[in-house]
């Protein structure tokens with residue numbers, strides 16, 4: 001890109017050392033923008049340079065590397081995403097997490113492409129970034145506040161709604177390894193979160209309550225007229241391809257995945273329940289009886305966020321925005337088929353600053369242990385942890401957020417909970433590399449198992465590969481096929497690698513031509529730069545760089561494995577009954593995947609592929 005004027009980027013980042021109370025501004029190497037685009041790719045590049053494999057996640061040496069992409073903060077639909085790379089306290093390896101809302105857009109509007117936070121403040125602090133004025137401020141008065149109160153207090157300090165906040169709640173302050181960083185002002189506009197991997201605990205370990213950002217600049221676009229014309233002429237395609245997201249949000253997938261027997265219930269013990277229970281969970285019921293408001297990320301016409309309100313007396317004052325994943329984790333994973341409890345538990349998780357997937361997961365996992373007699377009242381502080389008990393679900397969510405009572409045992413995620421419970425409890429944790437599985441039954445479509453196993457951050461359907469479209473919804477390969485899954489998963493991972501690096505949400509990408517065979521016109525209109533390589537190659541580079549980091553942190557084939565239960569016990573019921581991801585099936589897929597990636601059969605990035613992708 002030479003040293004020409006930049007469009008789409010600001011070309012600089014803020015580095016904030018909390019220990020030294022030092023704030024500096026740095027140019028982003030142009031070469032890195034070209035090779036990694038931004039967002040997820042750029043965050044990985046900085047992490048590769050700056051975070052040693054020996055860094056302890058909650059030490060001052062760990063960093064929060066926050067990066068946006070070239071599209072973040074522009075008027076391109078879905079251009080809302082910011083990414084954080086850090087060493088995860090949950091998994092003890094590299095992790096990457098993204099959030100929508102307005103946080104990334106305002107970082108760009110303030111004049112930066114990213115923020116790197118290092119060290120540890122000597123007292124509770126918050127960072128304010130208001131255009132060129134960047135400060136570390138005292139936050140003793142905020143420490144201990146829940147997310148909603150913290151956001152109100154920070155908003156008061158800003159004195160305007162023209163800004164955004166990313167902050168932690170009590171869970172992050174208490175270093176819960178499943179704590180999140182919540183973004184934006186729920187109720188006022190769409191909130192989001194950097195959810196998985198315990199990023200909130202990293203922030204808490206730095207004595208950092210939050211980051212307040214406000215900016216008055218517009219991201220400069222190289223060819224604004226051409227971009228506007230492109231968006232105008234593709235708006236019908238956008239509506240056609242995202243109408244279900246506008247109506248139901250991601251909850252739309254509940255019904256179809258259940259129908260296909262791919263929706264795991266009660267800690268992956270079944271895929272079928274009585275019809276009347278599942279009927280209460282349909283996306284139609286959610287939309288018609290609980291959703292009160294559609295909310296959108298920065299300048300996004302899709303508005304897939306669905307604010308919901310319980311309609312029972314007990315919780316009627318609560319609001320939250322559960323997604324497909326958290327409807328599952330607080331719902332059928334815990335045997336709860338009632339949106340009143342799901343919306344309420346989701347609200348408590350958000351307000352304490354917990355990752356809703358991990359928090360719901362660990363509760364459902366303990367419910368299974370309780371029903372098996374591995375846990376009992378004397379062990380749970382008197383709680384009766386039965387599947388389907390919504391009252392206990394909400395109570396335990398709060399206890400986890402407060403690290404109190406039995407919640408203390410669960411606040412560091414399911415693997416650590418299992419280790420402290422003993423009695424073979426670990427067998428019942430569905431996780432990869434310490435991160436709990438999400439709302440997809442991989443024995444019902446095998447590519448999903450491979451995606452979970454090879455994801456760059458532990459079990460994850462986004463980073464690992466959302467194979468649902470290609471295996472289930474618009475199948476281009478048989479869901480139980482073994483051959484071809486390695487290639488499929490690699491391809492999906494690479495696409496996601498470039499989309500995340502653009503700073504773009506994946507939902508509108510088809511209408512922007514960021515497909516599996518992308519045409520980067522929109523990127524060209526924004527940056528004015530013609531790419532000299534395919535976007536998928538950039539995505540592949542990002543994925544390989546992440547794997548190089550993981551290799552450096554000790555990750556090998558032995559870690560790219562699924563929970564034993566999924567490899568030994570067939571699905572007991574439903575349309576996928578009898579299917580299991582046996583070691584033979586799984587290892588055949590993994591061999592094909594490593595071969596497609598040109599990694600060694602031990603899962604190590606080869607010199608060959610490093611040279612081909614010009615990796616360090």
Ligand code: SF4
Pocket residue numbers: 077078079080100101245295296297298300301302303304305505506507508
């Ligand atoms: S589609 Fe949904 S998640 Fe994506 S940017 Fe728009 S509102 Fe946000």
